[in-house]
Amino acid sequence: MVVFVAKKSEFQNGDRRIVKSARGEIGVFHHEGAFYAYANTCLHSGGPACEGLLMPKVVDIIAQDLTYQGQDFDENEMHFVCPWHGWEYDIKTGQSIGDRRQYLRKYEVVERDGDVFVID
């Protein structure tokens, strides 16, 4: 099943859409020029996983002498966060950060004639 998401011209970098599909809602992200789509149901307690903030991974800064030097954001690893409880997912893989054995269901995104679709 092919599900329409948006005209590409109306789906800017940094935007997202939630689309209804046969198996439930799907969250589609336009992030750094690429599209990613995941089931909009958190693996934790079923919350709207794709409807929260985007936040880069937080890292501890550990110096060469193994001392702690504070925290920073790692802009190379963007997470989207379920707004119900804060479960974080890697936007490029759908991997759950709090339990890396788990992944959100991922959907393929295709572009045709200026339109963006997900394949369910």
Place this chain on the structure above:
Amino acid sequence: MNDYAKAKSNVREVRFDEFSSSGSLIKATEQAHKRNYKDFLIVDVDSHHYESESYNEIFKYIENPVIRRQALESASRGGRSSMLGGSVGYQDIGGRITRHWLRKHEKTEGPQHRDITTTLRWMDAMGVDYACLFPTPMLFLGTHPQVEIEVAMARAYNSWLCETILEHEPRIISMLYLPFNDPEATYQIVKDFGHRKGVKGFMVTAPRYKPVHDNAYMKTYRLLEEMGLPISFHAAYNWNDQSLQLTNRFIGVHALGFMWFNMVHMTNWVVNGLPERFPKLKVMWIESGLTWAYSLMQRLDHSYKMRTSDCPSLKRKPSEYMREMYFSTQPMELPDDPTILEATFKMINAETQLVWSSDYPHWDFDLPGVIYDLPFLNEQSKRNILGANAAKLFNLDPQPVKKIPPLA
């Protein structure tokens, strides 16, 4: 509708400039329909509102004119009250829990108090029939350095809650705040408020430094026992506590703090023989999860067998008294291996003593599904924990009264 318009109708954007309790919980409503929550009673024994949003109303109930003047004056500058202090912490995980900062956009209409409207919205969205409502910032009031401020706020808040919320909405109930740092005022509040509509017991906020076995409290425990009203201990942390100051992240102070004070109070409660002195007093432990009880039962039993002389009032092992108390579920630990949780349920006699709680709208709230979806419970056990046990405890009509919204 042309094909493009039809396709577009299945698509929506994510907004960060609007909010509704019902809308944000649509997926909870889907769960409520799928699991047929309409068929049975669900009671939430621990939920919250933000009483700080109503300080201007509450402060008017402060009886002492000097304290009332201080409170109203402090609240007139931006709605925050410097008189009450605050707690260090970042419960919303740096804004990731979006309802905490979006909820100001929620629209309510009509003469009904906003807290009633928004509370009923989330209750119905989850499938909850009755919710026991507690304050939020006041959970930390037990560490306020001025005892008279705790007393003044307790009486003002309880009066306001009774008159503004409980008398108007039968589905919202409460266990009222006890200013435990003043034993006489604590006793007086039970006498004054114990018969008010919607009052189902009384609540002590756990972070505080007066021991529960102090003789000054005995007449209050006796009064509660005579009135048939439970006493509950609601967990919270105190990051200024000397031990908890050693933690440097909220996850640390929260994980430990929400167990720590209840573990201390429970230990004192049992080893001082209070269950023998007040055998009919119902005691409830709120928002510490369950693993602490599983652990403490074993720790106390182990030592008791060697040190009965430390607690000569006891006629049975500590765990046997603890197993007769009530425990609220949230934040319920969900180990990867469910048999570990099953053992915990067995340890605390969950069938009759466990009562479900959401803690909504706080950051780590639970849905009824944390109980309903457990693989080792039968349907009757699920219904007991989700509502029937609390209905007995609070003397509630077991007929469901919720109105779960239809799905679009």
